[in-house]
Amino acid sequence: MVRKYIRKTTSKYTKEELDIATAVMRNGKITLADACRFYRIPKTTLFRHAKGLSGIKSSSKGRSxxxxxxxxxxxxxxxxxxxxxxxxxxxxxxxxxxxxxxxxxxxxxxxxxxxxxxxxxxxxxxxxxxxxxxxxxVEVARKRAADPFVISQYFELVQEVTHNMPPDRIYNIDETSFCLDPSRVKVVGQKGRAAHRVTAGSGKENFTVLMGGNAVGQKLPPLIIFKGKSIWNSWMAKSDEEFVGMTYAATANGWMENGTFSNYFQRSFLPAIGNGRPAALIYDGHVSHISLNIVEMALKENIVILKLPPHTSHLPQPMDLAVFKPFKLKYDNAIIKWQRKNYGVKISKQQFSTIISRIWHELDPQMIRSGFKKAGIFPFDNKVIPETTFEPAALERFKKSKQCPMVPLPTDAIYAQSAxxxxxxxxxxxxxxxxxxxxxxxxxxxxxxxxxxxxxxxxxxxxxKQESNRGKSKRKRVCPGAEVITSPEAVTKLQKIEYDKRTKTKKGRK
Known part of the structure; x- marks a missing residue:
């Protein structure tokens, strides 16, 4: 059977002309011969349709x-x-x-x-x-978190925090993972046969790197986190090849921890941004980024910290939108070149630090500026996220709420309503x-x-059809949406959490 049949002949009459000719003939206003000549329809076709012997079952020329x-x-x-x-x-x-x-x-x-x-x-x-x-x-958490109520509340906070603030004082930081073996760059080979790239590792070893910048494209010194108990000088890039102010850390699992982020904020971020105040810092609400110690330091330095809504960093996070993808592509190319010259040799931590430092130094600042623009932070644009991102029902509820504003509710009620x-x-x-x-x-x-x-x-x-999930206990949300964690309400909440931790620890010891 021909799957893509193309008709080679064209009819000299249309369906509308056939219907008109049939109706005129049935009314006796014209003969069969005259109708055939006037409408250019074959005599047998017109005769069958006029007598009701056949009819059109489909809008197409073929069978129905x-x-x-x-x-x-x-x-x-x-x-x-x-x-x-x-x-x-x-x-x-x-x-x-x-x-x-x-x-x-x-x-x-x-x-x-x-x-x-x-x-x-x-x-x-x-x-x-x-x-x-x-x-x-798409994770179900991300699907549900991409809610127009939550995103709208976030942009209201962004506008409130960054109003009349110079773009060089609006910062964003985020961490990402780098594999020691390249996986993004494709290779060319013979059609029908597998192509191979020999690597020294298993492709499962990763290092975490925290990077950031401001809305004018200025770069912050990166933080590289290795897996271990201590930092050795053989892990660090040489002084003449190192990005100015680059810092290093070691954790048990190689991931960001609360103490690590607190040290970075105090010893790397604050010296790097200078004395320009007030300033705004936007990042995701990972548990390692939120502590009473960090909030107290930010309040002392006149820095407003804005936490992104949970599971939405792929939408309003500048580093995710425009920086990490091109950076990792350049990183893969650099790793491939190094492995070709060092066949079968595992890349060292020092070489990894050197490559990260060099690529970050060569990265075009326009990419960072584009990230802030795509995120709608600077220039401010609360409609930068397309409506197709949201679920239709949630978007319809949001539009109706804008047409018929609801009575203002307490903060906790607003958070519950936005979920x-x-x-x-x-x-x-x-x-x-x-x-x-x-x-x-x-x-x-x-x-x-x-x-x-x-x-x-x-x-x-x-x-x-969904299965019932009975027996699961309900969880209590601490931060249901975007939040300024340097606000008095958030500070009070963090102080209560710290107090509860200490109280439980003392009771346990007794």
Missing amino acids: IAIPLDIESNMATNIKTMAKWGYGLCKKEIIIAMKQYLEKNSIKTPFKNGIPGDDYFLNVKRRHNLSQKKPQS LPNFSIESALGSIPIENAIVEQSTQIEKVSKITEHSFEAVLLEHV
Whole structure:
């Protein structure tokens, strides 16, 4: 069977002309011969349609499709809705769902064993603008945290904190992991055969590096964290190859810890930013970044610390948006060059420090400025995150709240309200009053039927029916959204947490 058939002949008449000619002939206003000459329609075709011996079953020139177009359109609309809500189905799941729907509704088709084939699936994709693609893996926490209420609150805090503040005093820091073996740069080889790149390690050893800068592109000295108990001079880059002010640390697991970050803030960040005050520092709310000691130092130095909303660093974090990807690509190229000249030799910590220092020194400051621009921090832009990032239902609730402002609530109530409620696919497709949630995608369909026992929506719900998670204890949120952790409320909260820790420790010792 030809999958992409292209018609080589063109008709001299349209469907509208055929309908008009048929109606005129039935009314007796024109003869068959005159209608054939005037509308340029073959005599046999016009005769059959005028006498009702045949009719047009499809809008196309060929035979009608196996499944009626309105049912097929409803299926495609539901598939698009599932993908938008994060429940994208693969080809096999869609074909099985179609088979179950056809069986339950006793719809006769020419499919073998009632299962649609590859050719039919390809035509469905073409008719309804569908495509198969590699899905982007998104954690459920990130999916729920990308809530317009949370993001809107964050940008309000950014505007409040950075109002009339020079861009050279707005800073962002973040840490990332670097593998000792290259993995990003592709190689060219013979088609049909695997290509290899020999490395000295297993590809699982990583080092953590903290980097940052301000809105005008000035770079902060990086912090390299190794796995170990002490720092040795053989791990550090040579003085003439080292970035000015670069610092080093060692932890048990090679990750950032509270004490490590506190030392970096005091001994590296504060000297690097100079005496320009007030200043603003934006970073994620990892547990190692938040402590009473850091907040007290920031308040003493007149620095406002703004914590990003949880699980949203991929959206408003400048270093994530524009710096880390090109930096790691340059790092991979540098590692590849070094390994070619040192075949089978494991890269040393000192060489790693030297490469990081050199790339950070050569990095274009425009990349850091672009990160702040993409994040909407400077120049300030609270609409920099596209609406397609948010879930449709949450975005609709947010727009309605803007049209009809609600009565201001206490801070804790606002935090609770901004959290995204528990989501299930039943609420997306079948629950009242969101029963017709599929209508947002149904511009091609004049009417969408309610979900019934044998509807295609019900078949899809069987595939994604959620299991009950009973017996799990509820957790209490400490920082549900964006927060200025140098505010009096946050300081009081941190002091209470520190007091509770000390009290519990004393009781345990007794």
